[in-house]
Amino acid sequence: MSKKRGRLEVIRDILEVIRARNGRIKPTHILYKSNLSYKMMDGYLKELIEKGMIQEQPLARGKTYVILDKGLKYLSEYESIAKFTENFGLKSEE
Amino acid sequence: MNSLYIVPSWFAGFDSVLELLFGLVTLTIAFYSYRIYRLSGQRETKLFALAFLSMAFSYLLWPVLNFFEVIDYRFLIHFLAYGSGAYVLWILLYAHALLFVLGAATLVYIALGFKSQRVYTLVVSLSLLVVVLSKQPAIAFPFVSALLLFYVCVHYCSEYFKARSEIRGLVLWSFSLIFLGMVQFVFATMHHMPYVIGHILTFTGYLLLCFALIKTIKR
Numbered sequence: 090m091s092k093k094r095g096r097l098e099v100i101r102d103i104l105e106v107i108r109a110r111n112g113r114i115k116p117t118h119i120l121y122k123s124n125l126s127y128k129m130m131d132g133y134l135k136e137l138i139e140k141g142m143i144q145e146q147p148l149a150r151g152k153t154y155v156i157l158d159k160g161l162k163y164l165s166e167y168e169s170i171a172k173f174t175e176n177f178g179l180k181s182e183e
Numbered sequence: 184m185n186s187l188y189i190v191p192s193w194f195a196g197f198d199s200v201l202e203l204l205f206g207l208v209t210l211t212i213a214f215y216s217y218r219i220y221r222l223s224g225q226r227e228t229k230l231f232a233l234a235f236l237s238m239a240f241s242y243l244l245w246p247v248l249n250f251f252e253v254i255d256y257r258f259l260i261h262f263l264a265y266g267s268g269a270y271v272l273w274i275l276l277y278a279h280a281l282l283f284v285l286g287a288a289t290l291v292y293i294a295l296g297f298k299s300q301r302v303y304t305l306v307v308s309l310s311l312l313v314v315v316l317s318k319q320p321a322i323a324f325p326f327v328s329a330l331l332l333f334y335v336c337v338h339y340c341s342e343y344f345k346a347r348s349e350i351r352g353l354v355l356w357s358f359s360l361i362f363l364g365m366v367q368f369v370f371a372t373m374h375h376m377p378y379v380i381g382h383i384l385t386f387t388g389y390l391l392l393c394f395a396l397i398k399t400i401k402r
Binding site: 097100136140163166170173174175176177178179 | 215216219222223224225226227228231293294338339342346348350351354395398399400
């Protein structure tokens with residue numbers, strides 16, 4: 090059984106999925122790749138938009154999510170973030 | 184509070200230097216934790232930064248207090264009763280105590296894994312009120328702080344046994360030493376050696392915490 094992901098890992102996974110698609114992705118693709126329920130994915134996406142890591146862009150049909158600089162910075166600094174929260178007992182669960 | 188700790192004459196001045204060092208270490212941890220919060224938006228890191236910032240201000244107040252009490256500080260850290268002209272010192276002394284308790288209470292809140300803001304205000308206000316309303320705040324302050332730090336140690340002990348690593352071990356040891364140092368301060372109102380031992384234990388604790396932070400930051 091795979092280990093339950095922490096919140097930081099889920100955010101990393103979502104951002105990685107967007108980055109891997111040239112920085113722009115439709116919600117259904119995030120759903121398939123991130124291994125989350127729709128409700129959870131929606132919650133995380135709202136949080137990421139609020140934090141300025143991604144941006145929602147409407148299309149003629151539907152919408153896409155674009156990764157922003159802050160989201161890219163999160164990915165580049167993820168190791169530091171994860172090490173600090175893990176070593177100082179600050180991890181929060183999914 | 185009519186007096187706080189009994190300070191041996193040979194240690195006078197060293198305590199201020201050590202408290203300054205504690206202040207610098209806690210300020211550094213607060214700063215780094217806040218940086219992590221800015222990157223991740225994780226609430227726990229913001230609270231961790233707040234806790235250490237509060238403790239940093241507490242430590243940095245101690246040399247200020249000692250400076251004002253320079254005439255008496257070879258034997259006692261001593262301040263006059265309310266209304267006799269040392270009102271500022273009285274406020275600074277309470278600020279020193281309450282800022283530390285605020286920091287320690289915040290760490291306990293993080294350690295216990297609560298999410299509710301109401302629980303946070305409850306933990307913090309109960310901890311502060313015990314010190315403020317006590318007839319012996321000079322003993323209540325280190326006692327409450329030690330009790331809070333005990334719960335923080337329990338958390339880090341549990342974290343260590345979940346996934347053992349060198350850095351987690353360092354963090355556990357550091358908080359344990361800081362806790363033991365605070366226990367010494369409970370007795371420092373009655374005898375002079377606990378004041379010295381308390382500072383040495385706390386210094387060692389923060390040294391280890393510093394190593395843990397450096398090892399964490401190093402790529």
